[in-house]
C-alpha cells in the first residue's frame with residue numbers, strides 16, 4: 036500500500052474546503068488497515084478515518100497526521116431466516132449498494148437512496164432520510180478495535196443507534212475502524228411510503244409502488260433540494276443538512292410554541308417530528324433570518340434547502356464556521372434553542 040505525503044483533502048470532501056493531510060493511505064483490506072495503523076504508531080501520528088467525505092468540515096490547516104481513506108470493497112449476498120443479508124465493504128459507495136439492493140427487490144434501504152458517502156459512514160451517524168434509518172436494517176458491524184487491535188463483530192444493539200448517533204460518534208468515538216457492514220433486508224418487501232414528501236409524490240397511485248419507483252422518487256425529491264450530488268449544481272457543495280433537528284423537552288417545546296405564537300407563526304408539525312417533540316431545524320434557521328439563497332460572501336444557504344450551508348466557491352473552513360456560529364447565535368437569541376451541527380469537524 037502506498038502512503039502519500041501532503042495530500043489536499045478538500046477534493047475528497049463534498050464541501051471542497053480544508054487543507055492537506057500530512058499523510059494519506061487508502062487501505063483496500065483489513066490487513067492494509069492494520070499496516071497503516073502500524074505506520075501511524077511508529078511515527079506517533081494522529082489518525083483520522085475518512086469515508087466519502089460527505090459529512091466533514093476539514094480545517095484550513097488540514098490534518099496533521101495520517102488520514103485513512105477506507106477503500107474496502109465488495110458486496111456479498113446470502114439468504115437467512117427469510118432475510119437477504121448483504122455484507123458490504125466499508126469503502127463501497129452507499130448509493131451503489133442501495134441500487135443493488137433495490138435491483139435485487141430487497142426492501143429496507145430504498146428511502147435512503149441518493150445519500151452520498153461510503154457504507155462505512157452509515158452506522159456512524161445512523162444515516163436516515165424519508166422515514167428510514169440504517170439502524171432498522173443493520174444486522175452487524177465488523178470493526179477493528181484500536182484499543183487492542185482485535186477485529187470485532189458488533190451486533191446492532193451494541194452500536195447504540197439513536198437519532199443521528201451511535202457509539203461510533205459518541206461514547207466510543209475514535210475507537211473503531213469500520214471494515215464491513217451487514218444489512219438484513221426483506222426480499223420482495225414493499226417500499227416504505229410514510230414520509231410526507233413521498234406520500235405526496237405517490238398520491239393518487241392505485242397500486243403500491245415498486246422499490247425501483249420509490250428509489251427514483253426519493254432521488255428526484257433529493258435532487259430538487261440539492262440533496263443529491265449533481266455535477267454542476269453549486270448548491271450541492273455542502274455537507275447536507277448542517278444542523279440536527281433538535282429534540283426538545285416538553286417545557287422547552289411549550290416555550291418555543293409560545294414564542295412562535297407571539298410572532299404570529301406556527302411551529303411546523305407532522306407525525307415524524309411530533310412523536311419525539313423533534314423540531315424542524317430548517318424552520319428555525321429560516322425564521323432566524325437565513326432564508327434559502329442567503330449569501331455571505333463565499334458561503335451561504337442553499338437556494339433549495341434551508342438547512343444546507345454551501346460553499347459558493349473559494350470558501351474557507353473559517354467562512355463556514357463563521358456562518359455556523361452566526362446562525363447558532365441568532366437561533367438561540369430568537370428561539371432559545373441551541374442547534375447542534377451534524378458534520379464532523381476535523382483538525383480544529
Ligand SMILES: Cc1cc2nc3c(=O)[nH]c(=O)nc-3n(C[C@H](O)[C@H](O)[C@H](O)COP(=O)(O)OP(=O)(O)OC[C@H]3O[C@@H](n4cnc5c(N)ncnc54)[C@H](O)[C@@H]3O)c2cc1C
Nearest residue numbers: 084086087088089090152153155156162163164213274275
Ligand atoms: C448532499 C448531501 C446530502 C446528505 N443527505 C443526508 C441524509 O439524507 N441523511 C443523513 O443521515 N446524512 C446525509 N448526509 C451526510 C452524509 O452523507 C452521511 O452522514 C454519510 O453517511 C457520511 O459518510 P461518509 O462516508 O461520507 O463519511 P465521512 O464524511 O467521510 O466521515 C464522517 C464520519 O464518519 C467517520 N467514518 C467514515 N467512515 C468510517 C469508517 N469506515 N470507520 C470509522 N469511522 C468512519 C469519519 O471518521 C467521520 O467521523 C448528506 C450529505 C450531503 C453532502
